[in-house]
Amino acid sequence: MLHSPVDRVAEATPHAIAKRFRGLSDRSLAWLFVAPSIVLLLAVNIFPLIWTIRLSFTNFRVNRPNAEVEFVGLKNYISILSDKDIWLTMQATAHFLIWTLVLQVLIGFSLAYLINKKFRGNDLWTTIIVLPMMLSPAVVGNFWTFLYQPQIGLFNYAIGFLTGADPSSFSMIGDVALAPWAIVIVDTWMWTPFVMLICLAGLRSIPDSIYEAAECDRASKWRQFWTITIPLVLPFLMLAVLFRGIENFKMFDLVVQLTGGGPGSITELTSINLKREAFEKWRTGYASAYAVILFVTVFGLASIYVKALNKVKER
Amino acid sequence: MTIRHVRSLAAFGAVLAAGVAGTSQASAKDLTLCWAAWDPANALVELSKDFEAKSGVKMKFEFVPWPNFADRMLNELNSGGKLCDLMIGDSQWIGGAAENGQYVKLNDFFDKEGIKMDDFIPATVVGYAEWPKNSPNYWALPAFGDVIGWSYRKDWFARPELQTEFKKKYGRDLAVPKTFAELKDIAEFFQKREIDGKTVYGAGIYTERGSEGITMGAMDVLYSFGFQYENPDKPYELDGFVNSAKAVQGLEFYKQLYDCCTPPGHSDAYMSEDIDAYKSGQVALHMNFAFTWPGINADANVGGDKSGYFPNPAGPDGVAFAQLGGQGISVVSASEKKDDALAYIKWFAQPEVQQKWWQMGGYSALRKVVEDPGFATSQPYAQTFLDSMAIVKDFWAEPAYASLLQATQKRFHDYVVAGQGSAQDALDGLAKDWTQIFDDEGKY
Numbered sequence: 030m031l032h033s034p035v036d037r038v039a040e041a042t043p044h045a046i047a048k049r050f051r052g053l054s055d056r057s058l059a060w061l062f063v064a065p066s067i068v069l070l071l072a073v074n075i076f077p078l079i080w081t082i083r084l085s086f087t088n089f090r091v092n093r094p095n096a097e098v099e100f101v102g103l104k105n106y107i108s109i110l111s112d113k114d115i116w117l118t119m120q121a122t123a124h125f126l127i128w129t130l131v132l133q134v135l136i137g138f139s140l141a142y143l144i145n146k147k148f149r150g151n152d153l154w155t156t157i158i159v160l161p162m163m164l165s166p167a168v169v170g171n172f173w174t175f176l177y178q179p180q181i182g183l184f185n186y187a188i189g190f191l192t193g194a195d196p197s198s199f200s201m202i203g204d205v206a207l208a209p210w211a212i213v214i215v216d217t218w219m220w221t222p223f224v225m226l227i228c229l230a231g232l233r234s235i236p237d238s239i240y241e242a243a244e245c246d247r248a249s250k251w252r253q254f255w256t257i258t259i260p261l262v263l264p265f266l267m268l269a270v271l272f273r274g275i276e277n278f279k280m281f282d283l284v285v286q287l288t289g290g291g292p293g294s295i296t297e298l299t300s301i302n303l304k305r306e307a308f309e310k311w312r313t314g315y316a317s318a319y320a321v322i323l324f325v326t327v328f329g330l331a332s333i334y335v336k337a338l339n340k341v342k343e344r
Numbered sequence: 345m346t347i348r349h350v351r352s353l354a355a356f357g358a359v360l361a362a363g364v365a366g367t368s369q370a371s372a373k374d375l376t377l378c379w380a381a382w383d384p385a386n387a388l389v390e391l392s393k394d395f396e397a398k399s400g401v402k403m404k405f406e407f408v409p410w411p412n413f414a415d416r417m418l419n420e421l422n423s424g425g426k427l428c429d430l431m432i433g434d435s436q437w438i439g440g441a442a443e444n445g446q447y448v449k450l451n452d453f454f455d456k457e458g459i460k461m462d463d464f465i466p467a468t469v470v471g472y473a474e475w476p477k478n479s480p481n482y483w484a485l486p487a488f489g490d491v492i493g494w495s496y497r498k499d500w501f502a503r504p505e506l507q508t509e510f511k512k513k514y515g516r517d518l519a520v521p522k523t524f525a526e527l528k529d530i531a532e533f534f535q536k537r538e539i540d541g542k543t544v545y546g547a548g549i550y551t552e553r554g555s556e557g558i559t560m561g562a563m564d565v566l567y568s569f570g571f572q573y574e575n576p577d578k579p580y581e582l583d584g585f586v587n588s589a590k591a592v593q594g595l596e597f598y599k600q601l602y603d604c605c606t607p608p609g610h611s612d613a614y615m616s617e618d619i620d621a622y623k624s625g626q627v628a629l630h631m632n633f634a635f636t637w638p639g640i641n642a643d644a645n646v647g648g649d650k651s652g653y654f655p656n657p658a659g660p661d662g663v664a665f666a667q668l669g670g671q672g673i674s675v676v677s678a679s680e681k682k683d684d685a686l687a688y689i690k691w692f693a694q695p696e697v698q699q700k701w702w703q704m705g706g707y708s709a710l711r712k713v714v715e716d717p718g719f720a721t722s723q724p725y726a727q728t729f730l731d732s733m734a735i736v737k738d739f740w741a742e743p744a745y746a747s748l749l750q751a752t753q754k755r756f757h758d759y760v761v762a763g764q765g766s767a768q769d770a771l772d773g774l775a776k777d778w779t780q781i782f783d784d785e786g787k788y
Contacts (some may be wrong), residue, residue, distance in 0.1 A: 092422040093743070094444060114754075203611025205762045283784035291553035292611050293762025294754055310416060310747040311422070 053140045078324075085318035092311040095201070115319075117294065118302040124209055125284075125298060126277050130270055132153035132217045137224025138266065142258075144225070145232045155229075159222040166219070170286025171193070177201040177287075202288045208296050212284050214276065222270045232258070232263030267338045271331065278327050299323055353700025374639050375684050378417055378428035379671075381395040381407035382615075384488055387704040394700075398519030401684050410615060411555050412468060421446040421676070429679040432671045435471045441674065441744035442475035444538035447483040448675040453686055454482060459693050465489060467736045468709035471775050472672030477741065481686045485689050486709035488635075491732040492564050492667045494527075495622060495640055495725075496629035498652035500539060500755070509533075520654045524565060524597060527629070531605035534628035548621040548630030549598075551761055557740065558760060559752045560614075561631060562598045564667050567737050568659035569594030580787045582778050587771035591641040594659065595767040599760045611761050622646065633669040634732065637725035653728035654734065664734050668736040670707070685719070744785050749778035 039047070053061070085105055089098045108117055144155055161169065176184040179197040189196035201211040235257065243253045281300040282288070290297035303323065307316035375717050377392070385407045392403045406427060408416045414434060420427055421441060433441065441447040450473075452459070461469045461482060468486035475483055500506060502520050510518035514529050521527035531546030540545075550561025563571070570590025575581035585591075602610075607626050610617070615632055622630040623643050643648050658664040673692065675685040691697060698710040702722075707729065708714065720727045740748045752774060759770035782788065 090439060092444060094422075094424075095479065177609075182609075197608040200609045200611060203609055203761065205764070285554070289552070289554035289612055291761060293553075293758035293764055296763055305750055308419065309750055311418075312747070322567055 032276065035257040046333050081317045082321055084314050085321050087314040091319075092315045098314075100211060101314070105315045106322065108315065109319050109322060111269060113298075114294070115302065118297050118299050121209065121294075121296060122278065122280075122298045125212060125280065125296075128210075128213045129220070129277050130273060131217045132213065133224045134266060134270060135271060136217065137269065138220045138228045138262070140221065140225040141228035141232055144229060161219045162218070162222045167281040167286050169215060169219050170283040173211075173287055174202065177211060179203075197282045203292055205292055205295050208288055208292055212287055212296050215287060216280070216283060219283070220276075224266075224273065227265050227269040227272075228262060231262035235261045242243075264342045266340065267334075267341060271334055271338065274334070275327060275331060278323075360716060370489075370536070373400060373684075374404055375429045375681055375688060376404040376406055376427060376690075377430040377432070377673075378406045378408075378420070379432040380413045380575075381409045382635065383639055384706050387706050391697070391701055391704055391706070392688075394697070395688060398691065399684070399687060401687070403504050411552075413554060414528065414746075421678075422455075424678045426539055426678050427760055428676050429685045430673055431676050432673045433484075434671055435668060436739055436741045436745040436749070438472070438475045438483055439673070439702045439741045439745060442481070443743050445677055448605075448677055448682060448686075450482045450485065450689075451480070453689075454485075457690050457693075458608060459485070459690070463707045465711060465714060465733055467668065467733060468632075468670060468672075471669060471736065471738045471741075473708070475741065480719045484674040486694055487692070488670045489707040489709040489714075489729075489733060490633045490635050490669030490671075491679045491729070491736055492560065492631055492633055492669060493637075493653060493655050493728050493732045494629055494631055495637065495653050496623075497646070497650065500534070500628055500648040501652075506533075517553040519653065523657050523662075524568060524659055527616035528597070528605065531601065531629065535605050539625075540623065544625065545607040545621075545627050545636045546629070547601065548610065548613065548618040548627045548632075549601060549606060550614055550631060551602060551606070551610060551757070552612050552617075552759045553761070554612075555614070555755060556749055556753065557612075557614035558629070558740075558756045559749060560597060560667050562756050562760065563739065564631065564656050564665070566591055566594035566660070567665035567667070568656060568663060569597065570659065570661060573740065580782050581780075582775045586778065587768065590659075590661075591771055592767045595756070595770060598756075599763075599767065602760050634725065634729050635669070637729070638723070641724055651724075653725040655728055655732040664735055665737045666732045666735050668738040670709070692723045702712075713741070737779065745780050747781045748778055750779065 068261050083191075086100055086102060087098050089285050090096060116243045140158060144151060147239060150182050165175075177200070179185050179200045182196070184201065185196035185199065188194065188199075199207065201207045201214075233253070239257055239261075240253060243257060262288070280298055281304065284296055284298055288296045290301045299319075303316060306312050306319060377388075379388070382715045389403075389405055395401070396403055404478075412764070414437075417428070417431065417433060418437065419425075421431070421437075423431075431447070433447075438447075441524075442449070452460075460720050461473065461480075462767045464473075466485045468489050469482075470477055472486045473482045473484045476529065477482055510530075510533055513533065518530065518533070521530055522712075527547075529637055533546075534544055535546040536543055550557040552558055557573075558695075570588060572585040572588070572591075573582075575585055606613075607621055610621070613621070615636065618630045618632050619636050620637070622632075623646055625645060637653060640651050643651075656664050656666045673689060675682055675689065679685055690737040692701075693710075695710060695712045696706040696711050702708040702713050702719075713719065714730060720730060737743070739752075742748065755770045755777070759767060
């Protein structure tokens with residue numbers, strides 16, 4: 030009599046196949062099962078990475094199939110790291126990254142804190158708040174160019190209405206001083222709901238009994254917030270920062286649609302600059318070195334951050 | 345396996361083989377033409393129906409909007425893709441496409457079919473077909489002549505009260521400008537003026553950052569002010585030519601024009617943004633490629649007698665040049681349907697097809713069409729097209745053109761729109777960038 034599904038599968042397996050696998054150890058079987066995934070991973074991730082690293086030491090250009098490919102050593106890396114313009118794109122990326130993270134954490138956590146309170150229409154408001162993150166970044170970038178339009182844009186109109194300034198007297202995406210903030214505002218509008226949702230999950234994971242115990246100890250709301258809520262939500266918050274940090278380090282589509290990297294190069298983030306080198310100037314070897322530098326940077330920073338996150342979780 | 349099984353298998357195989365043969369025959373009888381998504385492309389779809397009827401070849405089209413056109417199509421050419429059999433590629437691609445074997449050389453085909461390049465406007469042959477430039481090596485047939493010029497609100501210029509006010513202020517009639525200085529006066533005159541209860545602005549100019557916009561716009565002014573790409577006597581010697589005092593003046597002028605006279609938010613404008621600004625009645629005049637003129641002429645708001653057209657005015661030394669646009673049609677080397685593609689070019693080169701092309705809104709580059717006595721008066725913009733085509737210059741068409749273009753975009757936008765540094769800094773930097781690129785190309 031067959032008792033379990035495993036027994037039934039074993040019974041149903043043709044004898045010839047069963048015989049072929051009979052001598053395999055558990056370890057061999059495990060390898061057999063994960064092998065397709067490993068092969069796929071090697072083909073899709075590891076091979077391109079190794080190939081990119083190889084190309085980064087050459088002068089290869091994909092649009093010059095007949096040109097001789099020369100090994101140039103560290104020339105591409107030295108050239109990139111000593112290029113003033115690339116450091117400016119790094120600065121633009123850092124500005125974007127830091128301010129979007131600060132604003133999204135502050136606003137996202139505040140919204141989550143409010144939404145976590147029980148009130149009428151709670152679910153409706155949650156749905157409305159998360160709508161922006163469901164849109165395509167390219168679409169968001171495109172329609173914000175209309176909102177920022179000095180003559181007909183709602184954003185300019187609202188600022189004009191609130192401050193009394195002429196709406197057409199400033200251009201959010203055409204002014205060097207305002208454009209870096211224009212992209213921060215749009216990214217914050219779009220992705221704060223994501224941070225909010227993660228914080229909300231954190232807030233809802235805190236057992237009520239902890240707050241009840243604090244109430245018994247006559248802890249004030251302020252103290253409860255700093256000694257219970259914040260420490261217990263912190264791992265979630267840090268996770269949100271990790272996700273958003275990695276995403277915004279690679280930010281491309283939204284900013285390209287909004288400003289195209291301009292005015293001048295003031296909002297040219299590293300990924301936009303990299304795309305120009307790789308697919309407009311076709312400097313494949315140089316762009317590969319650039320991509321490797323960015324990869325090492327984001328991987329290094331993320332690794333340090335994950336260690337810190339693990340320490341916070343262990344506390 | 346029984347005999348019956350074998351028979352049915354054989355029958356299935358025969359049906360399958362017939363199907364495959366049918367499919368391959370069908371696919372051999374179609375051609376894909378790649379071009380930008382714009383009005384002339386729609387006209388070409390209509391025009392090509394005649395080719396389909398005569399040849400039995402079904403035409404397919406792959407049109408990509410201008411801002412993404414180069415990215416998409418150069419990717420296709422560089423990867424050896426077989427999507428396009430025919431490519432109406434930008435004039436600056438010709439060097440790279442020829443040297444990297446992406447286009448089929450057409451000399452033998454032209455000789456065999458009796459297609460003579462002398463029959464086409466000389467500037468379009470040099471600009472769209474030849475590589476190296478000024479050598480009889482042809483990689484394309486001039487397909488669409490285009491050039492930057494200006495359109496203006498003729499109805500506003502004709503208003504007596506504006507005429508009077510302008511004359512009082514500038515001491516001359518409000519008329520088509522003869523120099524860029526006059527053009528700036530006109531643009532300043534209209535800037536933030538109330539016309540029919542609406543605030544209007546001076547001029548729509550090219551300021552786009554991402555692809556080629558600001559370069560195409562600023563170069564019009566720079567050429568007319570005395571900018572030169574290189575030492576005419578020593579190729580690739582750039583210092584003192586790219587960043588000459590006259591070139592610096594030209595770039596300063598373009599920035600002044602941007603600062604004084606463009607509509608708010610005009611910091612990333614190219615063909616479509618400029619035409620939108622003009623058609624919506626926001627600006628008194630605007631620069632754009634000639635392909636926009638048929639659309640303006642037919643427009644309900646600004647068309648007919650409301651608009652006029654003029655070529656680039658002169659710079660301080662009295663000389664005027666215009667940035668060449670337009671494209672040639674080439675056969676893609678990776679295509680497996682080269683014979684049909686060549687048949688299309690043969691059909692397209694016929695004078696009667698070229699005549700029809702012009703009537704449908706395509707700018708023919710065939711001399712027989714444009715030198716016809718009735719051509720200049722056939723459309724309100726036809727004479728301006730001829731005048732502009734007579735003064736064209738083009739950007740580098742070297743294989744490294746993309747790097748040269750991106751460096752220019754960055755330097756010009758940094759200065760003109762972002763206001764960083766001076767015009768001298770921008771052009772000194774540009775000369776340095778270009779020298780480095782040519783050095784990498786082994787030109788020194």
